[in-house]
Amino acid sequence: xxxxxxxxxxxxxxxxxxxxxxxxxxxxxxxxxxxxxxxxxxxxxxxxxxxxxxxxxxxxxxxxxxxxxxxxxxxxxxxxxxxxxxxxxxxxxxxxxxxxxxxxxxxxxxxxxxxxxxxxxxxxxxxxxxxxxxxxxxxxxxxxxxxxxxxxxxxxxxxxxxxxxxxxxxxxxxxxxxxxxxxxxxxxxxxxxxxxxxxxxxxxxxxxxxxxxxxxxxxxxxxxxxxxxxxxxxxxxxxxxxxxxxxxxxxxxxxxxxxxxxxxxxxxxxxxxxxxxxxxxxxxxxxxxxxxxxxxxxxxxxxxxxxxxxxxxxxxxxxxxxxxxxxxxxxxxxxxxxxxxxxxxxxxxxxxx
Amino acid sequence: xxxxxxxxxxxxxxxxxxxxxxxxxxxxxxxxxxxxxxxxxxxxxxxxxxxxxxxxxxxxxxxxxxxxxxxxxxxxxxxxxxxxxxxxxxxxxxxxxxxxxxxxxxxxxxxxxxxxxxxxxxxxxxxxxxxxxxxxxxxxxxxxxxxxxxxxxxxxxxxxxxxxxxxxxxxxxxxxxxxxxxxxxxxxxxxxxxxxxxxxxxxxxxxxxxxxxxxxxxxxxxxxxxxxxxxxxxxxxxxxxxxxxxxxxxxxxxxxxxxxxxxxxxxxxxxxxxxxxxxxxxxxxxxxxxxxxxxxxxxxxxxxxxxxxxxxxxx
Numbered sequence: 038x039x040x041x042x043x044x045x046x047x048x049x050x051x052x053x054x055x056x057x058x059x060x061x062x063x064x065x066x067x068x069x070x071x072x073x074x075x076x077x078x079x080x081x082x083x084x085x086x087x088x089x090x091x092x093x094x095x096x097x098x099x100x101x102x103x104x105x106x107x108x109x110x111x112x113x114x115x116x117x118x119x120x121x122x123x124x125x126x127x128x129x130x131x132x133x134x135x136x137x138x139x140x141x142x143x144x145x146x147x148x149x150x151x152x153x154x155x156x157x158x159x160x161x162x163x164x165x166x167x168x169x170x171x172x173x174x175x176x177x178x179x180x181x182x183x184x185x186x187x188x189x190x191x192x193x194x195x196x197x198x199x200x201x202x203x204x205x206x207x208x209x210x211x212x213x214x215x216x217x218x219x220x221x222x223x224x225x226x227x228x229x230x231x232x233x234x235x236x237x238x239x240x241x242x243x244x245x246x247x248x249x250x251x252x253x254x255x256x257x258x259x260x261x262x263x264x265x266x267x268x269x270x271x272x273x274x275x276x277x278x279x280x281x282x283x284x285x286x287x288x289x290x291x292x293x294x295x296x297x298x299x300x301x302x303x304x305x306x307x308x309x310x311x312x313x314x315x316x317x318x319x320x321x322x323x324x325x326x327x328x329x330x331x332x333x334x335x336x337x338x339x340x341x342x343x344x345x346x347x348x349x350x351x352x353x354x355x356x357x358x359x360x361x362x363x364x365x366x367x368x369x370x371x372x373x374x375x376x377x378x379x380x381x382x383x384x385x386x387x388x389x390x
Numbered sequence: 391x392x393x394x395x396x397x398x399x400x401x402x403x404x405x406x407x408x409x410x411x412x413x414x415x416x417x418x419x420x421x422x423x424x425x426x427x428x429x430x431x432x433x434x435x436x437x438x439x440x441x442x443x444x445x446x447x448x449x450x451x452x453x454x455x456x457x458x459x460x461x462x463x464x465x466x467x468x469x470x471x472x473x474x475x476x477x478x479x480x481x482x483x484x485x486x487x488x489x490x491x492x493x494x495x496x497x498x499x500x501x502x503x504x505x506x507x508x509x510x511x512x513x514x515x516x517x518x519x520x521x522x523x524x525x526x527x528x529x530x531x532x533x534x535x536x537x538x539x540x541x542x543x544x545x546x547x548x549x550x551x552x553x554x555x556x557x558x559x560x561x562x563x564x565x566x567x568x569x570x571x572x573x574x575x576x577x578x579x580x581x582x583x584x585x586x587x588x589x590x591x592x593x594x595x596x597x598x599x600x601x602x603x604x605x606x607x608x609x610x611x612x613x614x615x616x617x618x619x620x621x622x623x624x625x626x627x628x629x630x631x632x633x634x635x636x637x638x639x640x641x642x643x644x645x646x647x648x649x650x651x652x653x654x655x656x657x658x659x660x661x662x663x664x665x666x667x668x669x670x671x672x673x674x675x676x677x678x679x680x681x682x683x684x685x686x687x688x689x690x691x692x693x694x695x696x697x698x699x700x701x702x703x704x705x
Contacts, residue, residue: 063597074599078511081504082525085573088566089528092535092543099546150441159439190442192696197449199692201627203662204681208452210666211459211674252448259445283431306534313536315630316663340538340630347545347634362542373534377527 093366100363103356111360117326124357126364128328132336133368136243136318137311140250144311145304147251148258151194152300153288155259156266161187191263198256206320209249210241214321217245221333238333241323247332249317254307261306261380265299266292268387298383305376313369315340339365453685460682463675468683473640473661479672483680485642486656489557490684492643493636493657494625496561501568501621506614509576510602526577532570540566541631549635557643557655560636564628568621575620579613579699580606612698619695623688629659638664658684 063071103111107124114125154160161183165174173179221238228234238244269292277287293300323335324345339361350358421428467482474481508525515522544563549555583606591601607614637654638661644650658680665677 062595067597067600071597071599074602078507078514079521081507082511082521084504085508085525085532085569086528088569089532091547092539092566095543095546096539147441147445150438151445154438154442159435159442193446193449196689196692197446199623199627199688200449200452201629201659201684201688203627203629203659203666204452204456204685207662207666207677207681208455212451212455252445255445283427285431285434286427288434309534313534313538315536315538316659319630320663320666340536343538343542344630344633347542348637359542359546362539365536366539369534369536369539370531373531374527376534377530380530381527 093370096359096362096366100356100359103360107357107360111357112364115326115328119351119354122353126339126342126361128326129337129339129342129361130364131328132243132322133312133338133340133365135330135336136247136250136322136338137308139243139247140254140311141304141308143247143251144254144258144307148255148303148307149262149300151255151259152262152266153293155187155191155194155263156292157284157288158183158187160190194256194259197252202253202314202316203320205249205253206317209245209317209321213245213248214238214240214242217248225333232330233332235331236329236334240335241321242333242335243322243329244332246318246321246323249321250311250314253314253317254311257307257310258300258303261303262296262300265296265303265383265387268299269295298379298386302376302380302383305372305379309369309372309376312372313340313365315344319344339368456678456682456685459675460678460680463679464682468676468679472642473656473665473676474672475640476668476670476673481672481676483656483658483661483676483683485639486658486661486680487683488643489636489639489655490626490657490659492651493557493560493564493632493655494622496558496651497564497568497625498618498622500562500565501572502618505569505572505617505621506576506607508573509614509617510580510606512573512577513580525573529570529573532566533574535566535570536630537567537628538630538633540564541633541635544631544635552652554652555635555637555654556652557636558651560632560655560657563631563635564625567628567631568625571621571624572614572617575617576610576614579610579617582613583609616695616699619691619698623691623695626691627659627684627688629657629663632657632660633663636660658687 103124107114111125112130113127114123115127116123116125117128118124164183164186168174168176168179168182218238221234221242221244224234225237273291273295274287277291282290318338319341322338322341324337324341325335327334327336329336343358343362343365346354347358423429423432467480468484469482469487470484471480471482472485473483508529512522512526540563543566544559548559548562552559587605587609588601591605596604636657639654639656643653643655662677662680662684665673665680668674
């Protein structure tokens, strides 16, 4: 029986094909390369842990001379005088905590509100209703608009975090301070007896720094809170609606309590950000070594102290600044570690549900 | 239940079903705008919407101010000339743009191999690996590492060791801030590669390294690129790590025809900080123009990076 020419050619090709060229076990070089590559990955991963250790050690070792000289009193003394070689960072520690906590209150209020707004799909729902009114809600292009516009809103809030902090500082210096100054001085002249308004705002001060700082930490809180709210199992929401709860009874009674761990983790991480934020504060807080509760008074923070003093520090001042850096490092490491662990727990418990 | 039991059980069941509804005023269950709980819900919805809008005001306020005060000053001379001395008119920040690009470049070269391979390791490691979980935790802790401390570290480790401020020290300081973003985004990008692709590659006899280079990395590339771009965008805007590592310079990096990376280097961010605090009108205007250029640069890199990851999800 004669075969068609194509079949014969295919048979010849099959006979000529040497499978050994394609199917072969990895050569010794390939095996060796594989091993090296695996070890390299492990090595690089371990380098991340080593990096943190080196960071702490480097700053710690450089701070030892200052620690010997000033001891723990450094933490609760309030003078900073390079001429007399007297140093204490109590005002800076207070300023760091005070500005961060105030910013955290404002940032949390607005950040969680924005997270609820995003996770509830308010904007998408609104656009959908608009489209439905003109009967376009199943249109191939317009029908996708609600989802798209939600994505745009989410990106916009994330872009708030992308603006460099020095630009926020510039904006705060030339826009926010002139804007709030009349109001602040009015408050001071009317309610000057109230400790928060005890001084007038003559330029940089705590309030403008807090306002700008709260804008900078808001995206962190919003992003993490939104993730926590979206991770709440839908059956819980449906059960609440099924029992006749209104939208906000559901949010306050079911969604927020269930997502509370994730939201709390986000707030802790945002607190860590606020503690370490440097440039906006260095430009807006006023760099005054002052222990005050007044919102309009200039003050200082640890990060701003480092940014302002380091460039012109003498050889004797460097260890002191390293000591201050070590204190900042300790505070932020503890806060960040705590936040990361809280979020890890929250994710684990969400998975268990 | 129904079989076997007689008439009496039926009647008790009827009572059990009817009793909860007795005495219920059905009109109270209807949605009504006049009821406090409905009103409360609507008011809170309006409040939350208003607060979200207020939260977005700063973004647009910053952008319009930049356009108004910075964009209007834009000219070619800004990109080609050196920063002016006090009381001098004109000038630009060409050397600062070059400096920013060089330092971000150094940081990227250092961080990308380290970060991507660490991310790969994390995505591939078994779930109970203690090394993987501690690496992941340290990466997460590093995301919140204060940027000024990266500068302090690079000052102690590099500036003091090499004896001078330099672009290299600035680049290393920036790389500490880029590393965690790249690690965590590469991990999630590699973890998103479908398991069947990896299994097919291993099943055909590829070694681990071959699977990584020919299957995992190409497939996860959009996600990894997103992470790299976001990290680059962040690093380009950082000021604090550069303040006392790269310092600032009023001159170009090149002298006598060849570039020197071991000398003080200008950057856009430090220029904005320095000039914003000066009492001269020309310098302040240059700071606004530099801020405009920096924000446009950062936002473009950021948005390009985001578009990559959208592509991966669309696949």
